Amino acid sequence: MKLVRTKKPKTYIPTASMADIAFLLIVFFMITTKYDVDKTHLMLPGTTVREQVQKDSAIIVAVYSKSLGDVQIKVSDGKEPSRTVGSIDDVLSFAIQLAEQDPEKNFIIKADRELRYEVVDKIFDSLRQADVRNIYFLSVQKSEGA
Amino acid sequence: MKLRNRQEEPEIPTASMADIAFLLIVFFMLTTVFSVTKGLDFALPEEEEIPDEIKKEESIHVMVQASGALLVDQKPLEMEELLAYVKEVLTSDANGDGVPDNPNKPVIIQTDPDAKYQYMMDVFDELRQAPEKIDMAIKNIAIPTQREIDALFEF
Numbered sequence: 001m002k003l004v005r006t007k008k009p010k011t012y013i014p015t016a017s018m019a020d021i022a023f024l025l026i027v028f029f030m031i032t033t034k035y036d037v038d039k040t041h042l043m044l045p046g047t048t049v050r051e052q053v054q055k056d057s058a059i060i061v062a063v064y065s066k067s068l069g070d071v072q073i074k075v076s077d078g079k080e081p082s083r084t085v086g087s088i089d090d091v092l093s094f095a096i097q098l099a100e101q102d103p104e105k106n107f108i109i110k111a112d113r114e115l116r117y118e119v120v121d122k123i124f125d126s127l128r129q130a131d132v133r134n135i136y137f138l139s140v141q142k143s144e145g146a
Numbered sequence: 147m148k149l150r151n152r153q154e155e156p157e158i159p160t161a162s163m164a165d166i167a168f169l170l171i172v173f174f175m176l177t178t179v180f181s182v183t184k185g186l187d188f189a190l191p192e193e194e195e196i197p198d199e200i201k202k203e204e205s206i207h208v209m210v211q212a213s214g215a216l217l218v219d220q221k222p223l224e225m226e227e228l229l230a231y232v233k234e235v236l237t238s239d240a241n242g243d244g245v246p247d248n249p250n251k252p253v254i255i256q257t258d259p260d261a262k263y264q265y266m267m268d269v270f271d272e273l274r275q276a277p278e279k280i281d282m283a284i285k286n287i288a289i290p291t292q293r294e295i296d297a298l299f300e301f
Contacts, residue, residue, distance in 0.1 A: 019160075019163055019164050019167060022164060022167035022168055023167055026167060026171055029171065029174030045264045045267035047185070047186055047267055047270075047274075048271055048274075050184035050185060050186065051186070051187050052183060052184055053184060053185055053187075108185065114262055114264070115262070116260060116263070117210075117257045117258065117259055117260070117261045117266055118259035118260070119263075121257070121259065121291050122291075125291035125292070125293050125294075133189060134189050135187070135188045135189075136185040136186065136187050136188070137185050137187075137188065137267060139184065142271070
């Protein structure tokens with residue numbers, strides 16, 4: 001009696017498209033990657049209403065630094081990485097300089113939500129004295145119930 | 147004698163291409179930062195729109211205390227009651243002619259210097275939600291600085 005051997009089908013995963021998908025993902029990330037001018041980690045205040053800030057807006061960053069034991073102020077014109085300034089008084093000269101070059105320049109205040117309002121008030125006042133017209137308070141989306 | 151010309155077929159090894167591709171993917175995934183690019187905007191009015199002085203009775207004064215509690219026109223109010231009060235004031239019709247007396251009354255947000263920044267943003271955000279919550283927009287929201295308050299207001 002002849003026994004018929006059943007042929008086991010060989011499994012095969014086609015990988016021809018794997019490289020295509022990989023390159024598509026690369027192109028996606030290359031296009032969407034943005035290099036922030038400021039990478040300071042802080043807790044932004046939460047708001048429900050939010051509007052898109054304009055590109056190349058100047059940024060004033062205020063965060064409490066444990067290592068310094070004081071508030072750290074950084075500024076950026078929106079094109080170059082942010083740099084630390086000595087005090088809030090330097091914000092005024094920075095804002096005046098930028099406002100003279102472009103009166104319609106937008107400014108962003110990026111401050112930690114736990115910061116004393118007095119610090120933000122001084123920054124805001126410096127911008128007002130420099131006749132800055134458009135100011136954005138950077139925020140994160142407020143979660144429901146927060 | 148049979149001669150066979152063996153032509154070597156050129157071949158580019160692509161075995162490592164997928165490896166390099168995945169390495170690049172991992173690199174970009176790690177370096178991609180989803181930056182926060184939204185916030186509350188505050189646009190100053192044009193120079194001709196700025197009044198010389200705002201009288202106390204011509205505005206709604208919201209005082210944010212250090213604890214986060216609110217005093218609206220010298221009365222304590224919860225955040226949930228703020229917009230209802232603002233609407234009542236902006237739509238008030240004292241002379242009974244059917245037209246609100248002053249629908250353009252500015253709402254002034256004054257924050258205690260020791261209060262947290264989040265508290266001021268909470269009030270500002272609440273007022274900006276007026277079109278959705280009370281079906282009317284608050285046309286003038288002012289956030290005077292301490293220097294301006296010291297110079298202009300007497301409370």
